[in-house]
Amino acid sequence: METADACIRSAIAGQDYRKALDLLVRTFQHEVVGYCVNMLGDKTHGDEVAQNVFLAAYTAMGRFRGDASVRTWLFAIARRQCWKAMKQAKRQESLQPPAPVEMRTSPEHDLLELEEEVLWQRRQDRLSHGLLRLKKRERDVLMMYYFTRMTYAEIATQLWVSETTARRRVQQARVRLEEIMKRETD
Numbered sequence: 001m002e003t004a005d006a007c008i009r010s011a012i013a014g015q016d017y018r019k020a021l022d023l024l025v026r027t028f029q030h031e032v033v034g035y036c037v038n039m040l041g042d043k044t045h046g047d048e049v050a051q052n053v054f055l056a057a058y059t060a061m062g063r064f065r066g067d068a069s070v071r072t073w074l075f076a077i078a079r080r081q082c083w084k085a086m087k088q089a090k091r092q093e094s095l096q097p098p099a100p101v102e103m104r105t106s107p108e109h110d111l112l113e114l115e116e117e118v119l120w121q122r123r124q125d126r127l128s129h130g131l132l133r134l135k136k137r138e139r140d141v142l143m144m145y146y147f148t149r150m151t152y153a154e155i156a157t158q159l160w161v162s163e164t165t166a167r168r169r170v171q172q173a174r175v176r177l178e179e180i181m182k183r184e185t186d
Contacts (some may be wrong), residue, residue, distance in 0.1 A: 008070045017061045024074060025054055032078050035147055039082040039139065040089075041128045049085045053078045072154050079140055079158075086136070130180040138173035145170045 004027040011020035032053050037046030056077050064073060131139050144150040144158065156166040 004068045009066060011069050012028050012061050015062075017058060020061055021054065021058045024057055024070070027075055028071065029054075031148055032074065035075065035078050035143055035161065036082055038131065038147055039079075039087060039143055041132045045085065045089070049081050050078070052085075053081045056081060068157055069154070071148075072150070072158060073094070075144065076146055076158055079144075083136060095177070126184055130177050133180050134173060134177060137169070138176055139165070141169045142173045142177060 004023060008020050008023045011017070011023060029050070033047060033050040036050040036053065037043050040046045040049060053074070057074055060077065062119070064070075068076075131142070134142070141155060141159075144155050145152075151160070152163045152166045152170070155170070156163045159166060159169075161169075
């Protein structure tokens with residue numbers, strides 16, 4: 001049984017780009033959408049940018065050299081697309097903090113469940129706001145490590161740095177995020 005990476009590489013090598021795109025979407029759609037949503041702090045905008053990621057990957061398949069895993073290559077594209085979207089949003093001054101999610105209430109919910117849901121949502125909002133307050137480089141390494149579950153070696157390859165530097169950047173960014181979140185709760 002071939003891995004998804006091998007299947008995608010095989011499709012690209014055979015210039016069957018539609019098959020490669022289909023495999024990319026089926027394999028990585030959830031992760032790419034989540035990455036974009038968390039990078040941009042907005043579900044709708046993240047969904048749109050994720051679509052652009054797959055479009056950009058499709059158009060770049062002919063130039064795929066295979067130096068890194070397909071996943072690493074795809075998330076490099078995702079990172080560039082998110083940066084591009086953030087620059088554009090900044091120019092338009094339209095990037096706003098995410099709107100609070102409306103809480104659904106129903107007779108089945110008891111008070112404890114509602115409290116837990118509210119606390120979880122507040123933490124998610126604080127985390128999203130904290131991520132948006134980080135520098136792009138800091139936010140990017142945290143997203144690579146925690147959300148996409150890249151190893152330090154994969155991050156190092158992405159950023160063209162040593163594995164030790166990648167590890168240090170993740171740790172420093174985590175400390176900065178914790179400081180930002182702590183300030184917001186005080």
